[in-house]
Amino acid sequence: MMDKKALVVDDNEVNRVLAQRLLSKAGWKVEQAEDGQAALDWLAANTVDLVLLDISMPNLCGEDVCRRIRADKLGGEDIRLVAYTAHAMNEQRDSYLTCGFDTVLIKPVSRQTMLDMLLELGLV
Amino acid sequence: MKGWSDFGIRAKLIIIFVLIKVIPLLVIAGFAWHAQEWLAGRVSTSVVHMAGAMHETIATVVETTTGPAIKALDDAARESLERVTTDTARAVAMFLYDRDSDIRSAALLSPDAESYRRFLAERRRPIERHYPWELTPDGTAWVPGPDATPRYDTPPAVATIEDNKKNFNYRQPEQTALVTQRPLFLEMTFIGLDGRERVKVTTSEMLSGEMRDVSRRENTFIKAETYFEHLKALKPGEIYVSDVIGAYLKTPIIGPYTPAAAEKKGIAFSPEKAAYAGTENPVGKRFRALVRWAMPVMQGGKIAGWVTLALDHDHIMEFTDHILPTADRYSPIPDAISGNYAFIWDYEGRSIVHPRHYFITGYDPETGEPAVPWLDSELYAEWKASGLPIGDFLARTQPFRDQSLAKKGAAELVKAGQLGLDCRYLNHAPQCTGWMNLTRHGGSGSFEISWSGLWKLTTAATIPYYTGPYGRSPRGFGFVTIGANVDDFHRQATESKRVAEEVAKARGEDIESQLAAVIGLISDQLATMARQLSLSTALMVILVMAIAVWMASFLTQRIRTVIDGIRRFEGGELAYRLPEQGNDEMGALSHSLNLMADRVGESIDRLTEARLKAEEASRMKSEFLANMSHELRTPLNGIIGFAEMLREDAETEESRENADIIEKSSRHLLDLVNSILDIAKIEAGAMTLATQAVALGTLDGDVAAVHQPVAAAKGIAFATVFGDPLPETIQADPTRVRQVLHNLLSNAVKFTASGEVELCVSRHNDDVVFSVRDTGPGIPENLRDAIFEKFQQGDAFLTRSQGGTGLGLTLARHFVELMGGSMHMESEIGKGSTFSFRLPVSPRQEAE
Secondary structure, eight states, X not given: OOOOEEEEEOSOHHXXXXXXXXXXXXXXXXXXXXXHHHHHHHHHHXXXXXXXXXXXXXXXXXXXXXXXXXXXXXXXXXXXXXXXXXXXXXXXXXXXXXXXXXEEEESSOOHHHHHHHHHHHTOX | OOOGGGSOHHHHHHHHHIIIXXXXXXXXXXHHHHHXXXXXXXXXXXXXXXXXXXXXXXXXXXXXXXXXXXXXXXXXXXXXXXHHHHHHHHHHHHHHXXXXXXXXXXXXXXXXXXXXXXXXXXXXXXXXXXXXXXXXXXXSOXXXXXXXXXXXXXXXXXXXXXXXXXXXXXXXXXXXXTEEEEESEEEEEEEETTSBEEEEEESSTTSOOSOOBTTSGGGSGGGTOOHHHHHTTOXXXXXXXXXEEEBOOXXXXXXOOOHHHHHHHTOOOOGGGSBOOTTSOTTSBOOOEEEEEEEEEEETTEEEEEEEXXXXXXXXXXXXXXXXXXXXXXXXXXXXXXXXXXXXXXXXXXXXXXXXXGGSOOBOTTTOSBOOBOOBHHHHHHHHHHTOOHHHHHHTSOTTTTOOTTSOBOHHHHHHTOOBOBGGGXXXXXXXXXXXXXXXXXXXXXXXXXXXXXXXXXXXXXXOOOOGGGGGSTTBTEEEEEEEEHHHHTHHHHHHHHHHXXXXXXXXXXXXXXXXXXXXXXXXXXXXXXXXXXXXXXXXXXXXXXXXXXXXXXXXXXXXXHHHHHHHHHTTOTTOOOOOOSSSHHHHHXXXXXXXXXXXXXXXXXXXXXXXXXXXXXXXXXHHHHHHHHHHHHHHHHHHHHHHHHHHHOSSHHHHHHXXXXXXXXXXXXXXXXXXXXXXXXXXXXXXOOOEEEEHHHHHHHHHHHHHHHHHHHTOEEEEEEOSSOOSEEEEOHHHHHHHHHHHHHHHHHHOSSSEEEEEEEEETTEEEEEEEEOSOOXXXXXXXXXXXXXXXXXXXXXXXXXXXXXXXXXXHXXXXXXXXXXEEEEETTTEEEEEEEEESSOOTXXX
């Protein structure tokens, strides 16, 4: 089986690395991006199965990035967008889903919550 | 029913107006009407009264003018009638006393037939008989025959000198053509001591000429005489006078004996066989009777025998037969039919002279006993019931018993023709008692009695003859009675009275018609008045009502303006101000309301400002909390994630434990963050619930499954109890219900060292009650309220070693209340605690 490919976008390195580790442990090939623009640039040239996208990022927020990806159909046909965020309010969750995210992964995450998310998206 | 308060002010004002204006108006109209009616009534009454009084006055005038005249005439008539009666009675008495002289003379005569004949021939007296009467051709009445018509050729007497011409009144001579001189006595006898007639001279066929033994009654006149036994008692010089003795004559008819009357009675027309009755039966049999005088005849100083003289009773009849108590004064024939009468009664009250001869008492010539007299029906019935002969019955009967006009004569005796009038037993003729009263001590008098429908004056005068046996009665021989119709006396006066009354009646009718006109006028006036009063009252009422409606509308219009203004203000038109018209209360009210609106406006402005500020603060707080949460979660993500990874990858037990501690601590921190976030949301009013149908079975099963293992690990029994019936689902936020249950169960398991924890779900009315009971240490009284406060955990007896955020119960209660339920707690130190909350099966409608 070919490894699935994910992009983790987070300005916080610890959280970026944590996600990369957890996904790697689950057998994913993971790329990282430090901010939105970098993610967009990368996605313009690559395809991935999954993008974990932090919301609160400098310059370009996760929602804008999400909208760009959706709008420009970046990163391939089957791309799944997950809001990877510490915003835990229900309303915020709804607004993320509205703007194009497939689901929300609220920080802090554990191995189990990551696996639950993949299961939910049918990526396991 | 509609209460007073349900009416609007307008309606109330109108009602009050009507009450204070219309009712007095109606009352005044009522008073006016009543007064008018009263006045009309009084006037009518007065007029009627006046008319009545006038009427009465006229009647009184008529009465007073004619009354005394009538009375004077009555008095004069009475006086004259009494005079006639007493004169007649005295004449009878004188006549009888003359017969005493006769008997005395007779006693001196030599008792031989020749002397006696001579004696009788000398003693005659005129008897007047009427001319023959005959029936009218149609047979309906008896009228004087052709000879009876008075024939007076003499011209009426005239006053020859001027001085006598005034009221010179002439009366024709009375008819005397049929006057005959009749012997006074029917017979004269000399009776020996043995009772045998020794000498006997008769002047009439009535008596036998045969010499008889008169000591034996059957030998006497009609076997009725008993004088002999009285003769023996006579002393020399004493006179005996007998009763009137004659044979009773019957009649089949009372009143005019005509062929018509006979036919009606069903008898043959034979008036000559019936008793004579004057004008009513002028051809009947005359009553013939005698009264016997007797006196001892002395020879040598001794009684040698007795001389008797039998007076012809006709001579007594003559005294009354021609009397008329009217202006006519004289009648050639006894006339009872016109109601005028003159009778003679003996000392006992027996009729001895009467125009109707069948009314004269007499004897039965067959037996010599008194004939049955006319009894009243009551007495007759008693007699018949007694079975006694009439003589024996009457001897034991009280005379004059309860005489009254109410009684009736015995019809059987009328039918039998037995009508002799014996006052003692004629109880249906109360005048008998009256006559007896008048003559009780002799004397005379009169009274009036209504008889056969006419008021009749009746007189009675004692016949003052007291010889022999008649001396034993104060009434002497008896009494004369004369009667007359009272009305006859005062016919003229009555006539004038009648005329006067007619005039009065005519005047009365005139007054009546005028009265009717006046009353009609009054009632017309009253009707007009009523119409006008009704109309003006109605107009006034309408006017007042209109004013009331206008006034109420005017007043309420201003109130309505105020109300509308307030409504507009209420509706959000805060700038709207009431028009301030007038200086009255409404103006002041509008002004005050405007001032108030100003204040309210200012307050609202201030409040809006404050609200905006508060909202801003709240927003900032939420934002701060969200940022806070975000900023805390971001590092926690790394800590928990890596700690977990570290634990999983730890190569030594110690490392693994350390990693585990890091993870747990950071998770605790995360719980705190989450709880704070929830509380902040609730307090900011920002907590929203995702209400949906929650299946109770699934919910409880899931929750129990979490805590069951924990309890089991601690050695505590864990039970779930479902009450019956339970609804399948309730409307609630499943996450929050779970959160509450988790909190309560984890607390229960956490604080219970041994024993059991029980989750009980049951239904109470519209609620489902979840209760969690434990056998933990219980909660002291003073902490029971505090445990629901933030960061309280019963520190006084439990340590922080129990873990938890200290926000669980606070949150749990908040959530339950948000879902429309309530939370309760019961606890007993040493026994355990029960936390329960109830949730509505479906959300209550109170929330909008």
